[in-house]
Amino acid sequence: DNKILVGVYGPRDVHPKHMSNPDTGILRVRYHMEPFSVGERKKPAPSRREIEISKVIKEALEPAVMLENFPRTAVDVFLEVLQADGGTRTASISGACVALFEAIKNSHDDQRAIKEHVAAVSVGLKDGHSLLDLDYDEDSTAETDLNVVMTESGGIIEIQGTAEKNPFTKNELDAMIESASNGIADIVSFQKSCLS
Ligand code: UDP
Numbered sequence: 040d041n042k043i044l045v046g047v048y049g050p051r052d053v054h055p056k057h058m059s060n061p062d063t064g065i066l067r068v069r070y071h072m073e074p075f076s077v078g079e080r081k082k083p084a085p086s087r088r089e090i091e092i093s094k095v096i097k098e099a100l101e102p103a104v105m106l107e108n109f110p111r112t113a114v115d116v117f118l119e120v121l122q123a124d125g126g127t128r129t130a131s132i133s134g135a136c137v138a139l140f141e142a143i144k145n146s147h148d149d150q151r152a153i154k155e156h157v158a159a160v161s162v163g164l165k166d167g168h169s170l171l172d173l174d175y176d177e178d179s180t181a182e183t184d185l186n187v188v189m190t191e192s193g194g195i196i197e198i199q200g201t202a203e204k205n206p207f208t209k210n211e212l213d214a215m216i217e218s219a220s221n222g223i224a225d226i227v228s229f230q231k232s233c234l235s
Contacts, residue, residue: 040124040174042076045134047142050112064109068097070131072120092128099132099188099196100139103157114139125178129159129186137230144234156191158226162215164207169214171222183207187219191227 053059070093074081100116116139118131136157143152163170163181170177178184185200198216207215 040122041120041127041130042122043127043131043134044119044121045131045138046117046119047114047135047138048117049114049142050109050146051115053111053113059111059113061110062107064106064112064114066097066101066104066106066114066116068093068100068116068118068135070096070118070120070128072123072127076120076123092131095128095197095199096131096135099157099159100135102190102194102196103136103139103154104143105152105154108152114142123175125173125175126161126186129161129172129188132157132159132188133226133230137233140234156227156230157188157196158191158223158230159186159188159197160219160222160226161186162219162222164202164205164211164215169218171218183211183215185212185215185219187216187223189220189223193220 050064053065059065070089071085072081072089074083096118116135118135120127140153160171161173161178162185163173163177164183165177165181170181173181173184182205183200183202185198187198188196190196
């Protein structure tokens with residue numbers, strides 16, 4: 040039940056100019072949760088959580104495009120969470136990849152600017168059972184919760200996870216990554232169908 044609006048602007052000139060890089064384009068990401076997107080109203084000002092998630096999303100999206108093809112420019116990605124139900128950072132990454140490719144396709148015919156799809160999903164463990172793409176209820180009761188970001192070719196960009204009270208085993212970690220990898224393959228197929 041996540042609803043997230045993604046706006047991608049660019050590649051475009053950077054203001055102020057001194058922030059531009061003559062060797063490469065830069066990606067700027069702002070993830071913001073609307074006060075009405077969650078059960079208990081959230082303060083509108085950017086929280087530390089939103090600043091951290093913005094950074095995670097930026098790092099996740101960088102492997103998707105050849106920013107070096109757009110020196111001195113910026114690509115701005117705005118994410119507005121309208122309705123949150125767990126896994127908004129992973130849904131943001133998967134949705135932003137589609138919007139990013141669309142924006143680059145519209146401003147450059149050069150398809151070499153696009154490297155490969157990236158997508159993300161959450162996985163977890165609850166009562167010994169594996170869960171894929173956790174909703175808020177699952178997220179808030181799972182013993183383990185991992186956010187996994189991968190490229191289309193199966194490269195791992197990021198794994199974020201904790202299991203404070205019930206440490207998980209290496210075998211469980213392998214099984215969770217396998218499950219995430221299958222989920223991400225489905226998301227990449229869906230991203231491709233959206234773009235075609
Ligand atoms: N959440 C909330 N209020 C907040 C932040 C989060 O109700 O201020 C809920 C929301 O449903 C979110 C979930 O908690 O999707 C999990 O939040 P988390 O920080 O783990 O990030 P996410 O899983 O959305 O990437």
